[in-house]
Amino acid sequence: MADPTPVIDDLRAESEELDRLVAELTPEQWKLPTPATGWTIAHQIAHLSWTDRSARMAMTDQDAFSREVEKALVAPGDFVDAGAREGAERPPERLLGGWRAEREALDKVLRAAPERGRFPWYGPPMSTASMATARLMETWAHGLDVADALGVTPVPTDRLRHIARLGVRTRDFAFGVHGLAMPFEEFRVELTAPSGELWTYGPDNADQRVTGPALDFCLLVTQRAHRSDLDLRAEGPEAEQWLGIAQVFAGPPGGGRPPKSAPAGQSAETPTEPPAGPPSGEAG
Template sequence: MSFLCQLPVATLCRRSAHHPPPPGAECRSSRAAQRRILRHRRQKRHRGHRSHTGGSQGRRFHRCEPGGPAFQPALLRAPPPVCRRIERTRRTATARAPAADLQHLIAGPTTPRPVAFPYLSAGFRSGRTKKRCEPTASWHLFIALSYEIVREILSDLVAEEQALDQLLQKIAIRDWKRRTPTNNWSIQDIVAFLASSEEFALRVLQEGRAPLVETETYASLEDFATSGIDRGRSMRPQDVIEWWRGARAGVVDALSRMTRSQRIPWFVDDISAQTFATARLAEAWAYGLDVQSVAETQLEDTPRLRHIAWLAWRTLPYAFKRAGHAYVPVRVEVIGPGYAKWVYGPEDSGQRIKGSAGEWCRVAVRRLSASETSLSAEGEAAELALLIASTAV
């Protein structure tokens, strides 16, 4: 008894943890001191369990070794209460995080936060009192997926424009005056048109409908496109390509802050951000085909064609309306690169278009006619769709 009282408190508590004293033995340290010592050991063992560097802090006990989990009291084997509280707080914060913070987690700390989102009755909950409504987890998931879809299209848009940029760098400056067989434009005219088009799109994203009103001063959209080409002809080829690079980077940056369903004013009608980004991709790919024909090179089709194939099917109602025909749902079944099957339209439709995705996209951007391809059409509406299909929005 006297021997136990002469031992240090730490030694006494360590021995009592592994070899409890016989009944009736008394310990001079208070229960508070024992709890502090046990808490210190628990935190030390928790840090050592997570460490892989070795040493006294990083050693892991075998479960049957003295000091291992099988020999520890139940209080020491339980996870620290602080960790449980942190995990519970993290889950709650993730489930109820504002949409801006959720976007911040998805895209990284450098992405600007959106301005605001509409409060929809189906996606929000509120109590009996008139307090600010809180977004539900399903609404947060919808916003996150919208941003993810737009970023997927933007990544393919950047890749397509970069592929065209690399092709242009391989062409000698003296060949920039060569004409394309499609519209009798030179390579410099094509790049100038793309630059002016991207610059105009950036103005629409920043200013709204005001730039569209300015185009009404032109007799037609062809005259408006010619104005950008004339501007590019007075510049050096190096300046024209830098003009295009700066404009397209601004468009991608502006679209990265939008969800796929946000509306953007455009020539015919307001379109979604998803359609807007896909139209930019289709335009870059179509004029890239013209540059390839002048450079006498042929690039392989990529899985990025799935966006253009979708846009060609999505704009069929507008193409039928412009041609003066009533739209009948058409189903498009095409095979893309790597034997990927892309299907658009209702499954029970009797009007079907089948064939290669590359040929379907080239028909939609008016680089091939339907008679020059192996595409097959089932039904009168499908045959008419092959004649009037267009990605123009």
């Protein structure tokens, strides 16, 4: 992706859609639990604000960002949750205002950054497009958690194209993080966009294939739904294996969500993750 402007524009639109969902919440609603165990709506927005700040820092003050990475290395299992907890303790108006300010500041930094710039991150360095794609992916995924808490079903849009592409590009990471041999050949992936357009990736004659709705694929790779609840079809053993382990976010294997038919009382694993970015360090 030579020009990162389209994904930056879509990140802004996705953020504004989530903003409309939380702008008029009561203090009690901010405390509603989301599918992430122990996380309320306030935690979700606090996490997005914190990660937007980290992204902006990585792009503008690399010394300060290096100090943040050092903190993460000291407490690798807690630093993401700690940032969410700290933000969630703020009054709702401060939390919402802080998130708006952070994402606006990041938007300006992304638009001013060189197209082929490289910036440090918690994993490999990121390009401008990679950083924007990662923020879009997280905003969409955590927005789903907020919507779930409010009993709202978001309308999918073709902004999912960026997440779908990232999901395809992180195939090898998913195999590697599970200690599995990476497939040698490319897969064919055919996804039907919300608009009805067909998005295709990989060679048409590939033996391993994945087909289905783009929404379902994005829910799978962000681990917001269990594979058994999604209308995705795999052809070939490696494609079948991939759909059982796919994840678009960096870090160790995620616990994912239980199937909707899970026994009563079984809760979802906490779907928090390191400040997300393409594990390969490149989305653009």
